[in-house]
Structures are given as structure tokens and as C-alpha cells.
Amino acid sequence: MKLEVRDIRKSFGDTEVLHGISFEVENGRALGLLGRNGAGKTTTIRVLMDVFRPNAGEVLMDGKKFVPKDYKIGYLPEERGLYPKKKVLEQMVYLANLRGMGTREARRSGKEWLERLEIGEYADRKLETLSKGNQQKVQLAQTLICNPDIIILDEPFSGLDPVNSQILKDVVREQIGLSRLVIFSSHQMGYVEEFCEEIAIINHGEIVLNGNLKQIKHEAGQNRLTLSAVNYRPEALAERITEKFAELVKVVQVRKEYLILEGACSDAKKQLLAALSQSDIDVAQVGNYEPSLNDIFVAKAGDEA
């Protein structure tokens, strides 16, 4: 299965909020849709799910128009739509029935997911009596109850503590291993970094970066090094490096413990090491720089996530 989002544009009134969004994702992979608040993640997902009609562009599955109702989809919407006054398992079965699942199978699968998410004991409690995090887990169980081939999760980690986030991470990883097609939106880089092979960063309704995360990191880190010294704090080291080796490297960033440098040529690292050994700089650490997803996000979307 290959899902392609092609040049989607969406306006509300006179305001265009998506300005030509394109990306693709295949089964057995997870795509992390990243962006700051208001960037357009939820709107993109709603277009994908046919909740909103785009003003232009198309969504294709294996080259043909994607019709969500023709697939088994587990969709966790941003606005969580369960009934607070109804019992947990009862409403899960009811909602699964609406999606065409038989009662017996829905009860079995529902119970299994509640157990798996460690909330089996709440099956017969009214939803509103559960904590926010546990309600979120019920919603997740509901998303997965029909054994979906496509899983679309809008901010699935919101409201979950670290232990529950870990449970969700394990579940998502398992679903990727089962060859499901997974898309989820988030502004929490750590989660995305852990299990997404592909990312798409949306900023102000435009894709500013899309592709394989490993490759993106490799390219962003190319020709960059980290350097720290025993006898210079990073600020002083930055000055010294600029003073002595400006033709070889440029100081890109001064971090708390080290500098990030960019080489002027492909063997800058080698030349720098040789030059440093002849200088008064006592090197503590030198290495290849690999940016974190957060670094990449900040560089592309302009602010801390």
C-alpha cells in the first residue's frame, strides 16, 4: 500500500491554510507529520480522511483515488469523540458495530486492547470516571479495535505520562512490524525520532522538509563536526577557532559543552586535527555532528518545539 498526498490546498473562507501539501508513505513504515501549533497538521489529516474537501490536489492509494471507507482505518482524531456518560467497553462495542464489526468480535478485541493498554479493569466503568490519560488510552483502544491496515493518529501522545507513552510507542512499533501504514502528527520530536523512518515537517501550511529521517540527518550533518577543549570554554574556543582556523572551519553554533563547526572542504576535519595538535588548544573531544530531529525542526520551523 502506498498513500500519496499530492499538492493539497485548503482554504477556510478567504484564508488558505494549506498551500500545496505533498508527501507519501508506504505500509510497514511510519510517517511523522510534524509542525508547530497551527501549522496545518490536523487539517491535512482531515483532508486525508475525507472530513474536509480540499480546494485543490488529491489523495491517492496505489495510484487511485483514496476512499477512506473502502479500507480498515484506525483514526484517532484530535477532538476525542467518546461518550463520557457511557461505559467504556459498551461504547467501544457500539462504535465498532457502527463500523461494521460484529458484537462478539468487537467485545473480544475491545477487551484485548484494554488489557494490552493496561486499563482492562475499567471496562465496565463510565468513561468520565477515568483520568484524562486513561480516557486517551480508551480512545486508542477504540482506534485499534478493528485491526486496521491504516492507522492515523492525531497527537496520540498528548495527555500521556512517560509510562503510558512507552506503552503507546511499543504498540505503534508493533503495528509497523505488522506492516501497517502509520501516520501520526506530533510536535514532540523525541517520539517521532524513535520510530519514524519518514518525516514531513509542515510550517505555515507548507511542507518544508520531507523524506527519510536517516538521510535527512546525514545530509544536515554533512561536513559538520563537534569540538570541545580542556583548556577553553566553548565561547572562548569559538573565538580562538575563528581567529586561527577561519579558512578551514566556520563556527556554526556554540553549545553549552561544545562547538558545532562546518568544514570548508571535505577533509577539513583531518586538516583541523593536524592543525590543532600544533596549537595551544588541548582537544577534549572531536566528532562528527549528527543533528537531532529537534535541531532539524528548529532550523526548518524556526522555533523550539
Ligand SMILES: Nc1ncnc2c1ncn2[C@@H]1O[C@H](COP(=O)(O)OP(=O)(O)OP(=O)(O)O)[C@@H](O)[C@H]1O
Ligand atoms: N474549521 C476551521 N475553520 C477555520 N480555520 C480553521 C479551521 N480548522 C483549522 N483552521 C485554521 O487552519 C490553520 C491550521 O490548523 P490545524 O488545526 O490544521 O493546525 P495543527 O498543525 O494541527 O495545529 P495544533 O498542533 O495546534 O493542533 C490554523 O490557522 C487554524 O486556525
